[in-house]
Amino acid sequence: MGLFENLSRGLQRSREALNEIFYFGGEVDESFWEDLEDTLVMGDMGADIAMSVTDDLRELAARRNLKTSRQLREALADRLAETFVEPQEDPFTSVPSIVLFVGINGAGKTTTVGKIASASAKAGIKTIIGSADTFRAAAIEQLDVWGERAGVPVVKRDRGSDPASVCYDVLDVADREGSDLVLIDTAGRLHTSADLMRELAKVVNVTRKRAERCARGPIPVRVVLVIDAATGQNGLSQALEFNEALGIDGVIMTKLDGTAKGGIAMAVASKLKLPILRVGVGEQVDDLQCFDARDFCRALVGADE
Numbered sequence: 001m002g003l004f005e006n007l008s009r010g011l012q013r014s015r016e017a018l019n020e021i022f023y024f025g026g027e028v029d030e031s032f033w034e035d036l037e038d039t040l041v042m043g044d045m046g047a048d049i050a051m052s053v054t055d056d057l058r059e060l061a062a063r064r065n066l067k068t069s070r071q072l073r074e075a076l077a078d079r080l081a082e083t084f085v086e087p088q089e090d091p092f093t094s095v096p097s098i099v100l101f102v103g104i105n106g107a108g109k110t111t112t113v114g115k116i117a118s119a120s121a122k123a124g125i126k127t128i129i130g131s132a133d134t135f136r137a138a139a140i141e142q143l144d145v146w147g148e149r150a151g152v153p154v155v156k157r158d159r160g161s162d163p164a165s166v167c168y169d170v171l172d173v174a175d176r177e178g179s180d181l182v183l184i185d186t187a188g189r190l191h192t193s194a195d196l197m198r199e200l201a202k203v204v205n206v207t208r209k210r211a212e213r214c215a216r217g218p219i220p221v222r223v224v225l226v227i228d229a230a231t232g233q234n235g236l237s238q239a240l241e242f243n244e245a246l247g248i249d250g251v252i253m254t255k256l257d258g259t260a261k262g263g264i265a266m267a268v269a270s271k272l273k274l275p276i277l278r279v280g281v282g283e284q285v286d287d288l289q290c291f292d293a294r295d296f297c298r299a300l301v302g303a304d305e
């Protein structure tokens, strides 16, 4: 299955909602525009984006005399694509690079680390994983399974250890072995989110300090936020909170398969001016894709149907 088909399959639920209004019989009338705006709002891109996208499209449709479902879908995809920010560089392929994965529990951090480790090992990038979610023994085991599958070493400590120490350890090993890409998984659950942010801030600081004095010179550290797309607008609050506490460099949206809330990607990207680095469209190792705003928006609105 090609990349586009896979993404398109993943966004099916989000697209179905739009399909209903695009299968109109004749005129593009007032109710079409109202339905479009409502559907976009429900797709969780946020009311302000939904309104400005609808207004722009309406104006464009009048100016260029766009009438058919196909013309309108194409124009909508183009307009939606404008809301995304291009990444300056890809932290997973511009190596050497150190990436910390943060996000709430269940967002898909560990799975995403596994998928990326697998893809980068396959691409010949010397990769190593650090298991800094030391809260649950199951989390460490889960990462071990992914590491084994990818043929990538996993640096870990016993359950309950200081997560910052694991970051230190993994950078020591990476230094010694000349790893190009260090992927660090972190915990998402603590008693309060203030505790979580404090702990993560320490993890980020320790990693940055250690990264300054790597054998081959300072290596950039990026903090990537993993968000479950199905959380909808709550994903936006998470993004704001993590960004304020840690300074986020990019976002990965997971579980775009099986949600009609794909529009949240747009809300996060445009409100925080953050690039979407990858999208998760399933639980399997190959279900992670590079993000291309145009392809994503075309799949989201069904421009090629």
Ligand SMILES: Nc1nc2c(ncn2[C@@H]2O[C@H](COP(=O)(O)OP(=O)(O)O)[C@@H](O)[C@H]2O)c(=O)[nH]1
Pocket (backbone or CB within 6 Å): 103, 104, 105, 106, 107, 108, 109, 110, 111, 112, 188, 226, 254, 255, 256, 257, 258, 279, 280, 281, 282, 283, 287
């Ligand atoms: N359908 C789907 N499930 C996913 C995706 N990414 C992760 N998951 C599932 O979400 C659940 C939580 O993932 P996990 O990586 O453990 O989340 P973490 O707590 O952030 O580390 C697991 O059952 C994963 O298989 C995705 O893109 N699509």
Ligand SMILES: [Mg+2]
Pocket (backbone or CB within 6 Å): 109, 110, 111, 133, 139, 185, 186
């Ligand atoms: Mg995890």
